Amino acid sequence: MALTETRHDSTAGHAEGSPGGLSDSPLVTLDAYFGAGDHKVVGRLWLLGSVLFLLAGAVISLVAAAEHTDLGAFTISDDAAGFAQLWSLGRDLLIFGGLIPMFVALAIYVVPLQVGSFSLAFPRGAAAAFWTWLVGIILVIVSYAAGGGPGGWSTDHVVMWAAALGFVVLALLWAMVCIASTVLGARTAGMDLDRVPVASWGFLVFSLGGLFSLPLVVAQLVLAYLDVKHGFLPDETSRIPLVGVTDSVSLAPGLYWLGVPALAIAVEAIGVHTGRPVRFHRPVLALLGLLGVVAYGADMFTFASRGRQIAFDNGLLVAALIASVLPVLATLGLAGDSLRTGALRLRTPLVAGLLSGLLLLSGAAAALLGVIWPIVGFLNKNFDTDLSLDVSLDLAATTFHEGIFGLIVGAAVLGGIAGIHHWAHKIWGRSLDDRLGLTTSLAAAGGGLVWGVGGIIAGFLGQVRLPNVGETIPDGAEAMNGVSTAGVALLTLAALLLLANIGKAATGSGSANEPWQGLSLEWATPSPPPLSNFAALPVVRSATPLADPEFLIPASAVATDAATTASPTEHA
Amino acid sequence: MTDITPFDAIPDQAPLAPRSKPRLLLIGTSLVSLAVTMGFAGLVGFYLSSRADVLRTGEPWPPKGVEVPLTQPNMMMFTLVFSAATMAWALQAMRNDDRPNFHIAAGLSLFLGFAFLAQTAYLLTIMELEVAASPRAPLIYAVIGTHMVLQVAAMAYLAGMALRAFGGEYSAKDLEGVYGVAMFWYTTVGLYLVLWYAIYITK
Known part of the structure; x- marks a missing residue:
């Protein structure tokens, strides 16, 4: 399947009928993760990676904040440029390693389910974006460790930082194209844009905002790359202002x-x-x-x-x-x-x-x-x-x-x-x-x-x-x-x-019982959902489709279902 | 939790949603075009802002000894505008299920794209603008180079879609891929017009 296709017939990376946990399915292999075409597998990968790098970013930010408390003597970084490096690494990891990918992950997993789509738009593209992002963010860390990043003393590694962060942002952009395309083009019949669940709408606004804003970060990284490579920022002190490259997404109101x-x-x-x-x-x-x-x-x-x-x-x-x-x-x-x-x-x-x-x-x-x-x-x-x-x-x-x-x-x-x-x-x-x-x-x-x-x-x-x-x-x-x-x-x-x-x-x-249920379409699937999410769906008639007459649960089904759940009153 | 879900319990008479083919490729291409336009606009914006800073100090721009010719950029502009016309021809041919004409038009568009790249490469050799001459020089090369990358991407996209069409895909009833590549192609042509005015005309 090509990156531009959106079929839902891929079985790679998904153990049909399994609970979908990471360890309880014998069919889930490394190969299946590398070749995943199922948005749920890809979403889990993004999620795990994002939380890991969120933690890493928080730890680095903690070190930078501790360094900030005593300005009389920098104890971990050698000088102001070293502090800028530390500070900037924490910020890069928090924003581009943790927070943006975390919302991308949730969107990749949830949006197709909420809008009644059988698949994410361009699921292979979303998987390719994940691997590009992962390699890119690791290279960003490596470049900082070797003297790169804003305030870095090694020209080669400052250049490497600009290139690696550029790839990270491009990967996030591509994932956002997949998310926005799904909301805009893969909604089930009857789900007009004003009936899209609030979370999916939020992810759409987030993705469109990213498509407007992140290309400017890429443009600044291109300029940073050229400026450093051609000697216009010759030393670490002159490279400190490069921290401003991500200002458009790290300062209010952006x-x-x-x-x-x-x-x-x-x-x-x-x-x-x-x-x-x-x-x-x-x-x-x-x-x-x-x-x-x-x-x-x-x-x-x-x-x-x-x-x-x-x-x-x-x-x-x-x-x-x-x-x-x-x-x-x-x-x-x-x-x-x-x-x-x-x-x-x-x-x-x-x-x-x-x-x-x-x-x-x-x-x-x-x-x-x-x-x-x-x-x-x-x-x-x-x-x-x-x-x-x-x-x-x-x-x-x-x-x-x-x-x-x-x-x-x-x-x-x-x-x-x-x-x-x-x-x-x-x-x-x-x-x-x-x-x-x-x-x-x-x-x-x-x-x-x-x-x-x-x-x-x-x-x-x-x-x-x-x-x-x-x-x-x-x-x-x-x-x-x-x-x-x-x-x-x-x-x-x-x-x-x-x-x-x-x-x-x-x-x-953790509990295997479904703990609660809402009125949007993701709650009409088993947990985790099967490969193609839905076999077929009735036409959606409101913003709360599971309250539509076509979706109403017969009393017998509710009784069977409620017997195993925490509280029957919590069902829609 | 059992496998019984609200969906399993849908009454037989409930009208099921038709499984229509979404136009995801076209939507995706539009979004990519939007992102590309934003990035390119950012680069041109930085160039114009930087150029204004130089002019404000009273220094000349371009720097003395640097000649930014206009003949080649004009030819490049005409080349790309022609390629937009041949792309429109390809789209119209597919609308009419006229595959021979589609292949000719797509091939011509690719040829004009190659011609544009060749002219750009030649222009860069005669501009004599040293990258290290001024902090603004890399900006010019960044803008021109980014557009070249976009043009190559548009050509690769067109080549892929043309190959698919050659294999029997797309018809008057399924034009999505052709629409998508045409949109991206027009975007690159539009961006060149911005570049042409911002860098080659106003210098």
């Missing part, structure tokens, strides 16, 4: 792009775990789309004018930052109706989803503090006012951005935790440990919040983002740097617990 799928998963989880699907389906879809457009769209068109520096003195950027808060707030408000009227069951997907939404909202709201200074400047300049501020709000080069990054990363990790727990039974045929999941969620929420608060306060105190050796720490900032480090440590713990929980489920522990 950073909120990572919050779109997290928020969508949160809404989906709230609907299922309160037993009340979100009533305002279309407005929620519109708001998620708006968040994608406002957050990334505005940032994209202002990025070139930033001159590779963080600056809030841009009217469109300020407007985008302000406007980004509204869709997050409104989406949570609409989802709140389900919380108010439904039965509140404090399971991991619901708790993690809610915390994710709240952290995203707090990140977007906190970013508004950064626009006070340019607004005051604008008023003073244009309206003859004489406003003055007691504290410096010029936060451009400070850890203020680290704080916002921490909050949004926390929100994205929580979104991933919510999604993995929500669909764990569909993915592995086993539920994840809910108590461990709740602990993981609290660790991630605490980590994101503490990282964020520490960074933001240190930023107001004047702590610079990428310091030099021996640089004076502003009064009080050292303690805040310590607080940030504690936050990153908590987030690292959350990634570790998540990996342990997945390991338990993938190796066959």
